[in-house]
Amino acid sequence: MNNPISISAHRGTQVVTITWGDGHISEYPFGLLRMACPCASCRGGHENMSADPDPIVFTHESFPDVPENHMVNLEGVGSYAVSFHWEDGHQSGIYNWNYLRKLCPCGICRPKE
Numbered sequence: 497m498n499n500p501i502s503i504s505a506h507r508g509t510q511v512v513t514i515t516w517g518d519g520h521i522s523e524y525p526f527g528l529l530r531m532a533c534p535c536a537s538c539r540g541g542h543e544n545m546s547a548d549p550d551p552i553v554f555t556h557e558s559f560p561d562v563p564e565n566h567m568v569n570l571e572g573v574g575s576y577a578v579s580f581h582w583e584d585g586h587q588s589g590i591y592n593w594n595y596l597r598k599l600c601p602c603g604i605c606r607p608k609e
Contacts, residue, residue, distance in 0.1 A: 499593050503578060505570055512570070512580075514596065522600040526567050527559020529580055532599050533589035549599045554606060 502515045510526040532553040536542050539550075559565050566583035573579050577592040591599075600606065 498597065503570070505567055507567070516597065522596070522602060524599065524601065525559055527556070527565040528553060528599070528601060529591070530565050530582060531556065531559065533586070534591060534595055535589040537588065547595065549595065554601065
C-alpha cells in the first residue's frame, strides 16, 4: 500500500495536503473531506458503507463556509488512517489511506471527462 509521508492542514486555504510515498501530492478541500465522511452516520447507515467514496462527492465544485466544513483538528488513527475533528463536533469518520487516495480530486486521479 502507498502510505502518506506527510499530512498538513491549512486553515487559511481550508485544504489538507497529503504527500504520498510515491511522490504524488493530494490536496483536499475541507468541504470535500466532510462531504465524503466515511462514518455510518454520514453514509446513511451500515448498509451504505463502502471502501470507496460516494461518486456524488465529486460533483461539487465549491463547499459552503459553514461550521460543519471547518476543521478543528486532525489525528492519526494507528498507522493506517486519520480522523478529522469538525467545528460542529463531528469526529467519528476514520479515513484510511486507501480511501483517501481514492478521494484525491486532482486531474491525474480524477480526470475530467
